[in-house]
Amino acid sequence: MIINNLMPGLIPNNLTTMANSYNALADWSFYDVGALTATEFEFLIQQKTLEGSILVVHPSGTRDMGVSKHSDFNNLSASKGKMLQRYTIAGVGSSDVGAAALARNFADHYQEPVGAIVAGYGVADLMGEALGGWFALGGSNRELAKDQSLDNESSRKDKAQAKETLEKSPDSSTLYKLLTDSKRQIKSIGGHSKGCLSIALALQVLTGENNNDLIKKAQSIEYLTLGTVVEFPDGFEKVLQFIGSIDWFGGINSRHRAERIIVNNAWHHLNTTMPMHLDVKKVLAENKV
Numbered sequence: 001m002i003i004n005n006l007m008p009g010l011i012p013n014n015l016t017t018m019a020n021s022y023n024a025l026a027d028w029s030f031y032d033v034g035a036l037t038a039t040e041f042e043f044l045i046q047q048k049t050l051e052g053s054i055l056v057v058h059p060s061g062t063r064d065m066g067v068s069k070h071s072d073f074n075n076l077s078a079s080k081g082k083m084l085q086r087y088t089i090a091g092v093g094s095s096d097v098g099a100a101a102l103a104r105n106f107a108d109h110y111q112e113p114v115g116a117i118v119a120g121y122g123v124a125d126l127m128g129e130a131l132g133g134w135f136a137l138g139g140s141n142r143e144l145a146k147d148q149s150l151d152n153e154s155s156r157k158d159k160a161q162a163k164e165t166l167e168k169s170p171d172s173s174t175l176y177k178l179l180t181d182s183k184r185q186i187k188s189i190g191g192h193s194k195g196c197l198s199i200a201l202a203l204q205v206l207t208g209e210n211n212n213d214l215i216k217k218a219q220s221i222e223y224l225t226l227g228t229v230v231e232f233p234d235g236f237e238k239v240l241q242f243i244g245s246i247d248w249f250g251g252i253n254s255r256h257r258a259e260r261i262i263v264n265n266a267w268h269h270l271n272t273t274m275p276m277h278l279d280v281k282k283v284l285a286e287n288k289v
Contacts, residue, residue, distance in 0.1 A: 028271060029271065031269070033097060040064075056069075069096070090102045166201055194253075200232060242278065244278050
């Protein structure tokens, strides 16, 4: 089959892994899945995808199996070892495979482990996220852009709505818990597609609570977005946003007044084996982040 020629072993004989295999195909369409080893890929397609769970992804070449999974924030916090200082959130329709592939690109650039916050259930909620969740988060980000200069009843209502949206967004909720963990020092957070909006939502809720210590800590983090240009709260200066010159898909939910870096001849996907891709590692290296 053509699919199997593109990704050997993707279509399994065992029907219990069929859905996860199609999730992996969707991830391959958007992410640099080739950055994962065969052992890692097999592990990830066997996993039950849990939105808001966290994968710890090590740089390439350090081990054949460089991915481990934690079901939630509490499970990660209870694990032994050095706390992760870098995190990523993938986008619309991604499952464990896409989340890990994006984190691997960042891990290879920084040469240290990266925590991948799983943002979706894969193909099963691709349309639901694209038509519902993605645009719900986009709506919250539009309200953030509008509220930056307001201090009135409408602004307070928008903050309350942002909290409600956060409660319905497990990936944003996980990031919010990481950001408000007093023991954790985060260096950078990267997002792609809907993941960029998930980052913005967590920060919108955090800054709305007026905890100056938490806000100052969050402002010290470097934020990198790919494929969707979002509004960040006032005072967040360590932000770089990248979008392809032909990325109409990400442009739909982008804030057009926000600063961005245009990547020539790039569309929305990050798969370096496909034409018109946005090369994550090249973008990070060229911008010295």
